Amino acid sequence: MAVLAVISGVGLVVDDRVLTGARIWFKPFKFSVSFVAYGLSLAWMLSMLDRGRKAGWWAGTVVAVSSLVEMLIITGQVVRGKRSHFNHQTPFDEALFNAMAVTVVILWLGTLVIAVLLLRARIVDRASAWAMRSGTVLALAGAAIGFLMTQPAPGQERGSSPVVGAHSVGVPDGGPSMALTGWSTTGGDLRIPHFVGMHALQLLPLLLMGLTALAARPRFGRFADERVRLRLVLLASGTYAAVFALVTWQALRGQPLLRPDGATLTAAGLILGATAAGAYAALRLSASTGGTEPEVEAPGRNNGNKELVA
Numbered sequence: 001m002a003v004l005a006v007i008s009g010v011g012l013v014v015d016d017r018v019l020t021g022a023r024i025w026f027k028p029f030k031f032s033v034s035f036v037a038y039g040l041s042l043a044w045m046l047s048m049l050d051r052g053r054k055a056g057w058w059a060g061t062v063v064a065v066s067s068l069v070e071m072l073i074i075t076g077q078v079v080r081g082k083r084s085h086f087n088h089q090t091p092f093d094e095a096l097f098n099a100m101a102v103t104v105v106i107l108w109l110g111t112l113v114i115a116v117l118l119l120r121a122r123i124v125d126r127a128s129a130w131a132m133r134s135g136t137v138l139a140l141a142g143a144a145i146g147f148l149m150t151q152p153a154p155g156q157e158r159g160s161s162p163v164v165g166a167h168s169v170g171v172p173d174g175g176p177s178m179a180l181t182g183w184s185t186t187g188g189d190l191r192i193p194h195f196v197g198m199h200a201l202q203l204l205p206l207l208l209m210g211l212t213a214l215a216a217r218p219r220f221g222r223f224a225d226e227r228v229r230l231r232l233v234l235l236a237s238g239t240y241a242a243v244f245a246l247v248t249w250q251a252l253r254g255q256p257l258l259r260p261d262g263a264t265l266t267a268a269g270l271i272l273g274a275t276a277a278g279a280y281a282a283l284r285l286s287a288s289t290g291g292t293e294p295e296v297e298a299p300g301r302n303n304g305n306k307e308l309v310a
Contacts, residue, residue, distance in 0.1 A: 001039060004032040004071055011078070019083055021174035022182050027084070028075050030182075034198065035067050038139075041201045042111070045118060045132045052117045059117070062110035066103040073100050086150070086165035088158075101150065108143050115140060127208055127229035134237035135204040138244060142197015145248065149190050167191045170254025178258070185258065188251035197244050207236050222283060231282035239275045246271065 011025030018024060042063060046056045073096050077084040084100065087093040115136040123129035152158060153166040166173050171187030183189045211232060215223035222228050250257065250264050260268070 001032045001035040001067070001071065004075065005029060005036060008032055008075075017081060019078075019081070021177060024078050024081070026182065028071065028078055031071060031074060035071065037202050038198065039064060039067070041135070041205070042114060044205075045136070046114065048123055048128070048132065049117055049121050050123070052120065056114060056117050059110045059113040063107050063114075066107040066110065070100050070103045070107070073103075083163075085167075086163050088164050089162040104143075104146060108140065111136065111140055111143065125226065127211075127226060127233045128205075130230065130237065131204045131208040131233045134233070134240070135201045138197050138200035138204075138237075138240060140197075141244065142194050142200065145190055145194040145197060148252075149194075169251055183257060185256050187256060188254040189257070190248075190251050192251055192257055193244055193248040196240075196247055200240055200244070204233065204237060204240065208233055228282060231285075232279065235275065235278040235282060238278075239271060242271045242274075 008025045008029035012023055012029060015025055016023070042060055046053075046060050049056050074084045077087070077093075077096065082089075082093060085097065087097050115133070118129075118133050118136055121129070123132075149167050150165040152161070152164050153168075153172075155161075156164050156166075158164055167190050168175065168184045169188030169190060171184060175187070176185045177183055178185055181191075181195075183192055208229065211223045211229050214220040215229075223232075246264065246267050247257070249267075250260065255261060255264065
């Protein structure tokens, strides 16, 4: 994926072709960069497994191979000057899109296996465990948004339309869009919740890494308490899920991200208020209990060793 990102970057510089309102190499560039982050995140999470490592290896391999097949099809269609997604113009184009659909399902199932393994894993640091678990579940939800895009848009019919499916809602694909992201500025865009959900896989663990780094500074000593980090990770996971649901609802109503109506703003305000209240409660509880908890000695597993657990 890193190599494809470089190739696509070169394509953006030397190839000025435009397809559905965007530079033709922009899609493979975005996808390859996204898959780099996705693969690195899954690889790190798989390294945390204490059991089921063989199943995790196979699931990770399935994700890697299926994503590679999808990217080869996308890149090949770019070379041909054809759209890769929703293309039913010729039997060959339709076969390629159907093959992509199969690889997406396989990739989703491979990620589901990894999510189940993480839910069953005994990870010592509970904040890390829940950052990974929540991130994986939200990534699965974000990936599932892709299935909504394959449904016929108004005016499209399976078996007769050259294009069946769309990422825009309420407006045709290829209209006015935001810089960099390419998201529609005149209608809803299902790529927004797809992006938000998929990248929970990186953002929630990154949040935890940030809290851990701050804990080393005396000013932020409360973050050294594992219970505080756990509460904040769970709060962030709940907030992230709420934001994901909000942008999905907004897109399905055909509403541009940057032009929210009163209902969307009200929901966003409620999410923000609940998050602020939750963060205040988590930090205040830490202060009231002194930020520490006595250690309790508990027996280890079969080898008779002992562990210290908070």
